[in-house]
Amino acid sequence: MTISAQQQAVEEDLVERVLASFESCENPRxxxxxxxLTVHLHDFIRDVRLTEEEWNYAIDFLTKVGHITDDKRQEFVLLSDTLGASMQTIAVNNEAYEDATEATVFGPFFVDDAPLVQNGDDIAFGAVGQPAWVEGTVKxxxxxxxxxxxxEVWECDEDGLYDVQYADERSAGRAHLYSDENGEYHFWGLTPVPYPIPHDGPVGQMLQAVGRSPVRCAHLHFMVTAPEKRTLVTHIFVEGDPQLEIGDSVFGVKDSLIKKFDEQPAGTATPDGRDVGDQTWARTRFDIVLAPENV
Incomplete structure (x- = not known):
C-alpha cells in the first residue's frame, strides 16, 4: 500500500506530539x-494499517482478559506467555553466564507458602500420577x-491439572525444601505429563483462531534461591515427550532442560526403600547451577 507524503506527515506528527508529552517525566527509566512503547506501538499500527474495527476488537479482547483474571487465574500472564513475551523478558534478564542453569517461564500456577517438606518426602500430597524420584545438587x-x-517445586497431576484448578482448596503437587549441607536434594513427585494451558477464555480463542495448540510439553517447575545468587526460575522437561516435536505453547523449552525420566519396572527397589506397590515409577536427575547475583 502506498501512503502519500501528506498522510505520512500527519501520522509522524502525531507520534512526535505523543513523545513530546513525556518530556516532563522526572523518572528517566x-x-x-x-x-x-509509543514508537513501537505506533509503528505497529502504521505497519499493519490497523482498522478501527480491529482496534475495537483488540480493546474488547483485552477487556475480556481482565475480566477472567482473578486470584487463581492470570490470563494476562497466559497472553504474555503465548506471545513469547514472557520468554523474551526472561532471556533479557537472565543472560547466559558460564554453566549456570538456564531459566524459563514462571507460569501462572505458582502459589506462595507452599508446604515445607524434608529431603526424601513426597510433594504429590495425594495427587494422582506415576511416582517419580527427583534428585540432584545445587552448586x-x-x-x-x-x-x-x-x-520450590510445583507440577500438575496426571490429568494435567494443578491443585489450584480444583474447587476444593487442596494443596497438592507443590512444596518447598532445602538443599542439605552438601548441596544435595531429593524428593518424590510425579512424572510430568503434557497438558493444555487454560484455553476456555480469550487466550484460548486466540490460539484457536491462529491454528495453534494450547498444549504445554510435560514439565516440572523449579524456583531456586540462595544468598548472593541470581534467583533461578526454570522447568525440567521429559525426554521423549511427543509434544516436544509439536512445540510448547509458551515457548519454554530449552534443550539443556530436557531430562531423561527413567521408568523403573514394578517391583524395582526405590532409592529410599519406599514401597510404591505394584506400579512402575521413574527417576531423574537435575543438577542445578546458580549464577552470581547481579550478573
Whole structure:
C-alpha cells in the first residue's frame, strides 16, 4: 500500500506530539520505557494499517482478559506467555553466564507458602500420577555446593491439572525444601505429563483462531534461591515427550532442560526403600547451577 507524503506527515506528527508529552517525566527509566512503547506501538499500527474495527476488537479482547483474571487465574500472564513475551523478558534478564542453569517461564500456577517438606518426602500430597524420584545438587558456577538453597517445586497431576484448578482448596503437587549441607536434594513427585494451558477464555480463542495448540510439553517447575545468587526460575522437561516435536505453547523449552525420566519396572527397589506397590515409577536427575547475583 502506498501512503502519500501528506498522510505520512500527519501520522509522524502525531507520534512526535505523543513523545513530546513525556518530556516532563522526572523518572528517566519510565520516560525511556514510555517513549519506546509509543514508537513501537505506533509503528505497529502504521505497519499493519490497523482498522478501527480491529482496534475495537483488540480493546474488547483485552477487556475480556481482565475480566477472567482473578486470584487463581492470570490470563494476562497466559497472553504474555503465548506471545513469547514472557520468554523474551526472561532471556533479557537472565543472560547466559558460564554453566549456570538456564531459566524459563514462571507460569501462572505458582502459589506462595507452599508446604515445607524434608529431603526424601513426597510433594504429590495425594495427587494422582506415576511416582517419580527427583534428585540432584545445587552448586555455584565454580562447582561449590550451595547448602540450604530454597527449592520450590510445583507440577500438575496426571490429568494435567494443578491443585489450584480444583474447587476444593487442596494443596497438592507443590512444596518447598532445602538443599542439605552438601548441596544435595531429593524428593518424590510425579512424572510430568503434557497438558493444555487454560484455553476456555480469550487466550484460548486466540490460539484457536491462529491454528495453534494450547498444549504445554510435560514439565516440572523449579524456583531456586540462595544468598548472593541470581534467583533461578526454570522447568525440567521429559525426554521423549511427543509434544516436544509439536512445540510448547509458551515457548519454554530449552534443550539443556530436557531430562531423561527413567521408568523403573514394578517391583524395582526405590532409592529410599519406599514401597510404591505394584506400579512402575521413574527417576531423574537435575543438577542445578546458580549464577552470581547481579550478573
Amino acid at each position: 519510565l520516560k525511556l520505557v514510555m517513549k519506546s 555455584d558456577t565454580e562447582g561449590n555446593p550451595i547448602p540450604n538453597a530454597r527449592i
